[in-house]
Amino acid sequence: MKKILLLLTLLISGLCSSQTVNDYKYLVVPVKFDFFKEENKYNLNMLTKMMFEKYGFTVYQAGQKMPDEVALDKCKALYGTLESDSGVLTTALYITIKDCDGKELFRSTKGVSKIKDFKQAYYEALREAAVSLESLNYQYSGKDAAAIANEVRTAPKQTAPATSISSPETIAPEKPIQVSNENQLFAQPIANGYQLVDMTPKVVLKMYKTSQPDNFTAQGEGKNGVVFKKGNEWFFEYYQNEKLVSEKLNIKF
Incomplete structure (x- = not known):
């Protein structure tokens, strides 16, 4: 019974995240992740941009010329990034999507690699984590961007972020x-x-x-x-x- 309740909770959480994410037309990725000192190390930032684009997002990198509506109001875009949970013997990544206030709308399953070569390990971990994006079924709803920005500013702060999790037992990581x-x-x-x-x-x-x-x-x-x-x-x-x-x-x- 506990397992059923947990599964229902995760499914409802994933649906809520998906519905919220669908309200946004644009997504911005950084040129440098917090766990690296260099910009676009291992081409990981560019690959992350391509990965979001694969699942239907209109993506810009921070520093690029933005659409006028985003340039004038950052709350009209989502912000996607990677978070590292690597250990001594493993490379591990999460994909997260947040709004302009830092509220987390989506967190992927953990992508893990045991490859010793760091570049290839990060590539494999990203591919595994990216499988969760498929569960979002992202499709821009066409909702007015001004209304979204206003909702973000007026919505009460939440202490527990919505999380979307896909089961690693049922979805195999993508292989090139x-x-x-x-x-x-x-x-x-x-x-x-x-x-x-x-x-x-x-x-x-x-x-x-x-x-x-x-x-x-x-x-x-x-x-x-x-x-x-x-x-x-x-x-x-x-x-x-x-x-x-x-x-x-x-x-x-």
Whole structure:
């Protein structure tokens, strides 16, 4: 009986969070997470932005030019971030969504990884935590943004945040589709990065530098994602038809 009551409580909590989140059209992610000293370390901030976009949110990074309504009133947007609960042997992350007053509207299940490589561990933990976002079924309700901002300001403060939790036993973490691109690609320097050309020659991908030497944001042929080096190999990860694809690249610098 206790288990049934707990399950009902979690389901009701998740529905409430979903209904509230659906009232907002925009979501803002930070350029630096609190548990890092560097901006966009491991490309994690960019990946988080892409992850929210995958589930239907209109996302901006802090510091970007915002829509006029958000620029004039920050309460017309939600604020998504990652929180670390890592230990000595594990990397663990939560995804949270808050309003402009810091009220927590959503908290994911904990994404956990035991991979020793920090970058890959954070990627795996983020993918596991992101599974919970599917349970939100986010879809902007079209509610007037001015009314939402007014509700946020006038609503009484709550000491216990609403929480949405998905069961890790029933939902498997997303695994990337593995693809191998055997074509030889040549890296040509451009401003802020490289362009990759094939034997044609044709530009197939542009890579832009980040704060990490072997991590790039990338765009090309209708795909947007990240390029990173793992061991002695290069990979391009992006979403295609709502599936994460990890494409191995053959790059010559």
